[in-house]
Amino acid sequence: MTRLAIDGGTPVRTRPFPDWPIYGQLEEKLLLEVLHSGKWGGTGRVKLSEAEKQFADIHGAKHAISVVNGTVAITVALQACGVGPGDEVIIPPYTFFATASAPLMFGAIPIFADVEENSLLIDPERVEALITPKTKAILPVHIGGRPADMTRLKEIAVKHGLRIIEDSAQAVGGSWNGQGVGTLGDCGTFSFQSSKNVNSGEGGMILTNDDAVADMAWSLINAGRIRSGEWYQHEHVGWNLRMTELQAAILLGQLSRLEEQMRARENNALILTGLLNGIDGVRVLDSEPQVTRHAYHLYLFRLQPEKAAKTTKRDFCEKVNKEGIPLHEGYVALHQNRAIIDGIRKWTGESRVFSCPVAEAACGKEAFWLPQNVLLGDEADMQDIARAIQKVVQSI
Ligand SMILES: *Cc1c(COP(=O)(O)O)cnc(C)c1O
Numbered sequence: 001m002t003r004l005a006i007d008g009g010t011p012v013r014t015r016p017f018p019d020w021p022i023y024g025q026l027e028e029k030l031l032l033e034v035l036h037s038g039k040w041g042g043t044g045r046v047k048l049s050e051a052e053k054q055f056a057d058i059h060g061a062k063h064a065i066s067v068v069n070g071t072v073a074i075t076v077a078l079q080a081c082g083v084g085p086g087d088e089v090i091i092p093p094y095t096f097f098a099t100a101s102a103p104l105m106f107g108a109i110p111i112f113a114d115v116e117e118n119s120l121l122i123d124p125e126r127v128e129a130l131i132t133p134k135t136k137a138i139l140p141v142h143i144g145g146r147p148a149d150m151t152r153l154k155e156i157a158v159k160h161g162l163r164i165i166e167d168s169a170q171a172v173g174g175s176w177n178g179q180g181v182g183t184l185g186d187c188g189t190f191s192f193q194s195s196k197n198v199n200s201g202e203g204g205m206i207l208t209n210d211d212a213v214a215d216m217a218w219s220l221i222n223a224g225r226i227r228s229g230e231w232y233q234h235e236h237v238g239w240n241l242r243m244t245e246l247q248a249a250i251l252l253g254q255l256s257r258l259e260e261q262m263r264a265r266e267n268n269a270l271i272l273t274g275l276l277n278g279i280d281g282v283r284v285l286d287s288e289p290q291v292t293r294h295a296y297h298l299y300l301f302r303l304q305p306e307k308a309a310k311t312t313k314r315d316f317c318e319k320v321n322k323e324g325i326p327l328h329e330g331y332v333a334l335h336q337n338r339a340i341i342d343g344i345r346k347w348t349g350e351s352r353v354f355s356c357p358v359a360e361a362a363c364g365k366e367a368f369w370l371p372q373n374v375l376l377g378d379e380a381d382m383q384d385i386a387r388a389i390q391k392v393v394q395s396i
Contacts, residue, residue: 004322005322005323005391006319006322006323006391006392006395007391007395011322011323011324011388012323012324012325012384012387012388012391013323013324013325013384013385013388014324015324017326017373017374017376017377017381018373018374018376018377019373020195020199020371020372020373020376021194021199021254022257022261022376023250023253023254024253026253026256027249027250027253027254030047030249030250030252030253031246031249031250033046033047033249034046034047034245034246034248034249035246037245039245040244040245040246041242041244041245042066042240042242042243042244042245043242044245045245046245046248047245047248047249047251047252048066048243048245048248050248050252051066051248051251051252051255052064052065052066052205054252054255055190055205055207055251055255056207058172058173058180058255058258059173059175059180059181059182059183059188059207060179060180060183061180061182061183061188061207061208061209062208062209062211062214063207063208063209063210063211063213063214064205064206064207065205065206065208065214065217065218065221066203066204066205066221066242066243066248067203067204067205067206067217067221067241067242067243068202068203068204068241068242068243069191069192069193069202069203069204070098070167070169070189070190070191070192070193070196070204071098071101071102071191071204072102072204072241073169073189073190073191073204073205073206074098074099074102074103074139074165074167074189075102075103075105075106076206076217076220076221076241077165077187077188077189077206077208077213077217078102078103078106078108078137078139078165079106079216079220080187080206080208080213080214080216080217080220081136081137081163081165081186081187081213082136082163083103083108083136083137083163084106084107084108084136085106085107085108085347086107086108086109086134086347086348087108087109087134087135087136087137088108088109088110088111088132088134088135088136089103089108089109089110089111089135089136089137089138089139089165090110090111090112090113090122090127090130090131090135090137090138090139091103091110091111091112091113091122091138091139091140091141091167091334092112092113092114092115092121092122092140092141092143092148092359093112093114093115093333093334093335093336093354093356093359093363094115094120094141094143094331094333094334094359094362094363094367095141095143095167095331095334096141096169096331097334097337097340098169099139099141099167099334100334100337100340100343101339101340101343103139104340104343104344104347107347108136109134109344109347109348110139110340110344111130111135111352111354112334112335112354112356112359113126113127113129113130113356114126114355114356114357114358114359115356115358115359115362116149116358117358118285118286119146119148119149119285119286119288120143120144120285120300120358120359120362120367121140121141121142121143121146121147121148121149122138122140122141122148122149122153123358124149124152124153124156127153127156128156128160131156131160131162135160135162136162136163137162137163137164137165138153138156138157138162138163138164138165138185139164139165139166139167140153140164140166140167140185141166141167141169141170142166142167142168142170142171142174142181142295143170143298143300144170144296144297144298144299144300144369145170145171145172145174145197145294145295145296145297145298145372146171146174146285146288146291146294146295147171147174147175147176147181147184147290147291147294148166149290150164150166150176150177150184150185151176151177151290153185154184154185157185163185163186164184164185164186165185165186165187165188165189166181166182166184166185166187166188166189167188167189168181168182168188168189168190168207169189169190169191169193169196169204170191170196170197170295170297170298171190171295171297172190172196172197172198172258172295172297173197173258173259173262173293173295174291174293174294174295175291175292175293176290176291176292177290177292178292180207181295182207182208183207183208183209186208186210186213187206187207187208187210187213187217188206188207188208189204189205189206189207190204190205190206190207191203191204192204192205192247192251192254195371196297197258197261197262197265197295197296197297197372198251198254198255198258199250199254200243200247200248200250200251200254201247201250202247203243203247203251204243215227216236219235219236219238220236220238220239220241221238221239221240221241221242222238222240222242223238223239223240224236224237224238225238261376262293262295262296264375264376264377265295265296265372265375265376266293266294266296268375268376268377268378268379268381268382269294269296269299269375271379271382272299272375272382272385272386273287275382275383275385275386276301276386276389279386279389279390279393280393281303281304281306281307281393281394282301282302282303282304282307282389282390282393283301283302283303283304283366284301285300285301285302296372296375297372298369298370298371298372299369299370299372299374299375300330300367300368300369301367301368301369302362302366302367302368303316303365303366303368303393305361305365305366307393307396308365308366309365310396311396313329313330313364313365313368314329316368316392316396317329317368319392319395320388320389320392323388323391323392324384324388325370325374325384325385325388325389326370326371326374327368327369327370327389328368328369328370328371329368330362330363330367330368330369331363332363333356333359333360333362333363333364335354335356335359336360370385
């Protein structure tokens with residue numbers, strides 16, 4: 001069956017984009033090594049130690065601790081940084097659900113600071129205005145792979161005695177002022193879930209330069225044990241949240257492909273930005289010299305408000321999809337999510353209302369994204385994307 005374009009003709013693009021995941025003989029070899037070692041679990045230390053070391057080195061971190069996924073990585077990181085029930089954690093509303101559900105898992109309260117108009121990242125000025133005596137931490141999210149303004153956020157954290165946990169799930173390999181994400185705050189968390197730029201099926205990592213945070217995170221992940229202790233010596237209320245050796249094998253294979261893939265995404269994103277910039281009605285996000293490496297998990301752009309007002313997100317996306325481009329509508333505004341609001345009420349007894357107009361406009365009308373694998377192709381692919389978007393924008 002041939003799909004028809006929005007004008008009933010041939011779609012701008014009929015070829016597929018690069019497949020995801022990308023893997024080969026290396027992953028196969030590493031997996032078999034783990035298989036034959038007989039040590040498949042998270043205490044085996046066949047490949048896990050090497051995967052942690054490589055991951056730490058990529059970001060310039062002192063410690064890397066593997067964990068089952070990126071959601072629990074946030075929960076553990078918060079607790080390892082001393083955040084407890086009733087403490088407030090300031091987060092952006094334009095992010096994946098887990099950024100808010102991770103603190104709520106143990107009664108810490110997410111407080112939403114709106115995002116910046118030009119980057120869709122947490123707005124440091126909004127953060128400062130929301131600080132109360134209950135605030136314990138700031139949890140910025142490097143959404144789409146672009147680091148948040150860590151310089152300003154660190155100034156605010158130091159001034160108010162707050163911890164910073166970077167949700168870097170989308171930003172493997174990213175850097176701010178030349179410093180790796182996950183090492184800029186007190187600690188950073190990562191995800192290796194299947195859609196992420198480094199994928200081990202499921203999996204996660206916590207990075208930190210702080211010895212005490214590292215020890216506590218390790219303990220929480222390892223049934224409350226301490227690194228130097230006996231097997232049945234439990235010093236904290238921890239859980240078994242260990243990643244497995246099988247995942248570490250795939251992770252090592254995927255890490256070997258990271259640099260080449262990052263370069264392809266960076267090059268193609270630059271080309272695409274140039275092309276989209278020339279389309280009337282489309283608005284690319286501002287570039288920022290302090291973003292020394294953008295990990296491009298997502299390529300985000302917006303429609304100008306006047307254009308966005310003439311269509312719905314669903315309709316715009318469907319039309320671009322019909323032209324053969326996998327455009328997504330993106331996130332719902334988390335500060336308005338019923339489950340999150342109910343979760344906050346459950347712990348505090350209060351119905352909180354947050355004002356985040358920039359995120360509401362982005363989620364409701366204006367912001368769209370392309371997944372990272374479309375950036376792994378070539379310049380002709382970027383031209384197809386731009387042509388399809390231009391065709392649809394002109395039609396509304
Ligand atoms: C994917 C993601 C997570 C959660 O990671 P999982 O491994 O899926 O649990 C958290 N935060 C952000 C921003 C993410 O994109």
